[in-house]
Amino acid sequence: MNFEQLSLTSQVLANLNECGYSELTPIQQQAIPVAIKGQDLMACAATGTGKTAAFSLPIIENILKAPKTNALKALVLTPTRELAIQVGDNISRYSENTGLKVVTVYGGASFNPQRKAVMAGVDILVATPGRLFDLLGQGALTLSQIEYLVIDEADRMLDMGFAPDVEKVKRYLPKQHQSLFFSATFSSEVKKLAAKLLTAPKSIDVTSKSDKPKIEQFGYFLDGRRKAELLAELIGKNNWRQVLVFVSTKEMASRLTKELKLDGIANDVFHGDKTQGARNRALEALKSGAIRALIATDVAARGLDIKSLPIVINFQLPFAAEDYIHRIGRTGRAGQSGQAISLLSETDKPMLTEIEQLLGQKLKLSTPKGYEPGSKLPQRYQGSLSIDESKQEKYKKPFRKRNDNRASSKPNSMQKKRVDNGSKWKKK
Structure with a gap:
């Protein structure tokens, strides 16, 4: 009709x-x-x-x-x-x-x-x-x-x-x-x-009559301290240009955006402390391709319509299982296909169980090579606070150890620049 x-x-x-x-x-x-x-x-x-x-x-x-x-x-x-x-x-x-x-x-x-x-x-x-x-x-x-x-x-x-x-x-x-x-x-x-x-x-x-969203759901199980590293690697290696990344707190959104920028991935944040103008600009930047990733809390889980959004990533699982449905619903809209990827660690297991019960299915899980839980961490992550602990509101340590002589988190052309997947530094 x-x-x-x-x-x-x-x-x-x-x-x-x-x-x-x-x-x-x-x-x-x-x-x-x-x-x-x-x-x-x-x-x-x-x-x-x-x-x-x-x-x-x-x-x-x-x-x-x-x-x-x-x-x-x-x-x-x-x-x-x-x-x-x-x-x-x-x-x-x-x-x-x-x-x-x-x-x-x-x-x-x-x-x-x-x-x-x-x-x-x-x-x-x-x-x-x-x-x-x-x-x-x-x-x-x-x-x-x-x-x-x-x-x-x-x-x-x-x-x-x-x-x-x-x-x-x-x-x-x-x-x-x-x-x-x-x-x-x-x-x-x-x-x-x-x-x-x-x-x-x-x-x-019409929910039972409409075509179900074509969303491929799966998860990566790894050490929680290396989620940021894996996220940056996934975006870079797969050349993803438009990714919506969900976190559970505003604090985590602020920390993660800094980490991704250090890896050369243009991104912005979207949460309740941002003005409406700032949120609108961040959303438009993702739609236009000016940024590759938008780091968002659950304020973005409802109401946002990003045409042909291919990938949603749960960097942290939500506090309520129902919010998982709304998060992944940002992709696979209007009959299109999409991917919903969850980055999971040991502390995510209770919520994962609730989500799987709500879905009526088990998520397919795997561990990327080199990210096995319990494996030795790269030097830059040793001693850092796990980012998936139960209390996520405050963090006293950075994700990574920084060089003592590094004065700014935003290096200029005369400062050191990270290369080789962030493991080394050299003069530009």
Whole structure:
């Protein structure tokens, strides 16, 4: 089924064609006709399956066909700022040159510009819960004439503790409105939340019908102190140009980015302490090829859409097994193939067991030659603190021993430069 068969506005069809859209995905085929008719919808679909178009195209179409007013018509709630930005950008592309105004608001960015944009008039608002209530509290926004409410990534909303906020939003809305509820899972908690928000909804579940992500999952078992060394070797020897590397803490992200830069691998970090602008720039650098690796905490496990991302690496396993699913879901999207590689040491075994139980399968494990646990460490690693100990928040020693006469971690042209896989130093 193609988009022309939906009888969408000619400009919207032109925009979709410009985006490269032709055939509808399974969730789009089932959700769009229901949503256009005005029925509440409870939809379960995996990330990367076209959910944003599935809920936004009916809203755009119905707003365009209704009499023009200056009131806010549609509210899309997302759990994270990254997802809000992505959804807002997509809706703006779908509605380009239609006269509709789309505004995205989220925390971690300056409040006043967002407030002014909302007060200047908006048709479709994409928001995170916290920033939405900031605007409502200051009287910069009213939801009294909302006709469409979308809850995106409902399961993540629950994970992040936003269920009370989502229920609270309902109280700001008029009695008559349409609610579209999207989630990657239909757990009992998700269903309870949906029951409070929806009225006689149509239920759609395409997770069992969609093609499963083609993700090859395996792990390397090694001494935890040599994970950084192996990661650098894998990126270099395989000439990987676009890798998303997950760590468990911001501290580890900062340490690992320095290690990779010493090995000549351009990279950047992505975590909660970075400003939204810095995070956006880091993400764009990975997409454009300006950097080869993005070191991220679990704030990147949801909502990020990197087209054709080939490889996800778990440098450290997550604290919750469910987050492993979301991490590896950044690759193998929309029917494409990808690899999910986990670097594992002895302390990772308990979490690995939980992950394998959740997956219902065992990960294929191997040990790269020369990285066997218990083997003698290279001189530069001897005496360093293991990077996979249970308490990872603070580190008192570097990964590697540094020469005492080396004054800076950023050598200039007159300083020493590492060669031969980092084992020797010589004058440049």
